[in-house]
Amino acid sequence: MQIIDSDEDAAFRAEVRAFIQQALPQDIRDTFFGFRRHSWQQMIRWHRILADKGWVAVSWPREYGGCAWTPMQQYIFDEEAMLAGAPRLRPFGLKMIGPVLMRYGSDAQKARFLPRILSAEDYWCQGFSEPDAGSDLASLKTKATLDGDIWRIEGQKTWTTTAQHANWIFVLARSAPQAAKPQEGISLFLVDMSLPGVEVRPIITIDGDHHVNEVFLDGVEVGADMLVGEANKGWTYAKYLLGNERVGVANVGQAKAELKLLRRLALTRKRGNQALIDDPVFAAKLADLETDFLAHETTNLRMLSTLKPGGDASALAPFLKLRGSEIQQRITELASEAVGPRAAIWQRGEEGDPLDSYGLHGWLNARAFTIFGGSSEVMKNIIAKTTLGL
Numbered sequence: 001m002q003i004i005d006s007d008e009d010a011a012f013r014a015e016v017r018a019f020i021q022q023a024l025p026q027d028i029r030d031t032f033f034g035f036r037r038h039s040w041q042q043m044i045r046w047h048r049i050l051a052d053k054g055w056v057a058v059s060w061p062r063e064y065g066g067c068a069w070t071p072m073q074q075y076i077f078d079e080e081a082m083l084a085g086a087p088r089l090r091p092f093g094l095k096m097i098g099p100v101l102m103r104y105g106s107d108a109q110k111a112r113f114l115p116r117i118l119s120a121e122d123y124w125c126q127g128f129s130e131p132d133a134g135s136d137l138a139s140l141k142t143k144a145t146l147d148g149d150i151w152r153i154e155g156q157k158t159w160t161t162t163a164q165h166a167n168w169i170f171v172l173a174r175s176a177p178q179a180a181k182p183q184e185g186i187s188l189f190l191v192d193m194s195l196p197g198v199e200v201r202p203i204i205t206i207d208g209d210h211h212v213n214e215v216f217l218d219g220v221e222v223g224a225d226m227l228v229g230e231a232n233k234g235w236t237y238a239k240y241l242l243g244n245e246r247v248g249v250a251n252v253g254q255a256k257a258e259l260k261l262l263r264r265l266a267l268t269r270k271r272g273n274q275a276l277i278d279d280p281v282f283a284a285k286l287a288d289l290e291t292d293f294l295a296h297e298t299t300n301l302r303m304l305s306t307l308k309p310g311g312d313a314s315a316l317a318p319f320l321k322l323r324g325s326e327i328q329q330r331i332t333e334l335a336s337e338a339v340g341p342r343a344a345i346w347q348r349g350e351e352g353d354p355l356d357s358y359g360l361h362g363w364l365n366a367r368a369f370t371i372f373g374g375s376s377e378v379m380k381n382i383i384a385k386t387t388l389g390l
């Protein structure tokens with residue numbers, strides 16, 4: 001089933017498709033269609049191509065160099081880019097701290113940081129989670145103490161995605177330990193990762209890759225100009241940021257592209273003497289998944305059609321995060337099945353057919369989808385409370 005665009009959206013889609021067709025480098029497309037993962041360098045290259053065109057910050061207002069596209073246009077762009085094999089841009093600057101600075105940051109912070117997010121001169125990472133503060137983020141222990149004009153930050157962050165590439169980190173820290181509620185004594189800081197006292201240590205995940213890190217903050221000193229908004233109001237800014245993060249994790253465009261790849265795999269892979277797609281059991285599983293995806297896509301579109309540019313999506317976000325991450329995991333499960341027993345012989349770093357590693361690597365990587373950006377259990381709790389009123 002094809003969901004039909006309005007005339008205006010169809011014209012926009014045609015413009016986007018034409019641009020991506022000529023601007024997306026062939027090696028980047030080949031990486032995706034060759035069942036490999038994009039490198040960091042490929043992602044940055046694509047970021048800069050989009051920045052040159054003025055299409056990198058799709059949700060930002062024009063005054064900050066954004067496109068001010070409608071949520072539907074942003075969705076169309078994402079879908080077209082993913083279907084063409086483009087890398088997914090990381091959200092930390094564009095979708096997380098950028099919008100927070102626009103809404104709550106000082107003029108000086110906006111002038112200094114927003115252009116450098118657009119140009120990818122700065123790359124941000126997210127310093128929220130700690131060893132004992134994940135779902136229960138408000139129990140975080142990293143401390144920020146004001147000494148004259150200087151905030152001194154002390155603590156440990158963990159699971160910090162791409163901290164090994166980032167030059168800035170936004171950090172939640174406890175600035176008023178005596179506050180009545182844990183949420184009330186937290187502030188949000190912007191921290192230059194080259195400062196003395198910042199140390200990044202890698203964590204290797206079960207897919208064998210280096211996506212995440214521990215970040216140690218050992219008496220790191222930042223000026224008062226690196227505090228976002230007001231002291232002790234960081235929880236408000238964090239909630240706004242996390243709402244945007246969860247919408248991003250719906251990943252409809254990426255899931256659609258992965259499903260197409262999976263279908264192609266099922267057409268070329270053999271089971272016995274027949275193509276895998278002709279195996280009735282596999283075909284039924286694929287149809288089941290594609291049907292659930294279509295329902296997810298339709299729900300996403302229905303929600304998008306009610307959103308205005310720059311609108312607050314936090315009420316809708318838990319549904320999209322929950323379903324989107326589950327569907328992506330199911331795609332990788334079926335991809336592993338399509339690859340078959342050869343998936344088990346893959347070891348990271350070995351030469352060979354990338355297809356052999358595609359299934360297992362993706363499956364292992366996808367275990368994290370129902371954890372980061374808020375776990376599935378936590379999403380269900382939010383839905384139960386805010387939507388069902390339980």
Ligand SMILES: Cc1cc2nc3c(=O)[nH]c(=O)nc-3n(C[C@H](O)[C@H](O)[C@H](O)COP(=O)(O)OP(=O)(O)OC[C@H]3O[C@@H](n4cnc5c(N)ncnc54)[C@H](O)[C@@H]3O)c2cc1C
Pocket residue numbers: 125126127128129130131132133134135136158159160161162211212368371372373374375376377378381
């Ligand atoms: C790959 C990856 C990348 C990440 N990147 C970042 C990053 O860049 N920056 C960052 O700050 N953080 C990042 N995180 C951290 C992520 O946000 C946390 O892992 C997540 O919030 C869960 O917290 P936790 O790991 O402490 O698990 P816990 O909160 O300890 O949860 C453990 C289990 O208990 C369940 N649970 C917890 N509370 C409840 C409840 N109230 N009701 C029912 N069940 C519950 C959870 O669902 C889970 O199954 C990343 C995590 C991963 C895996």
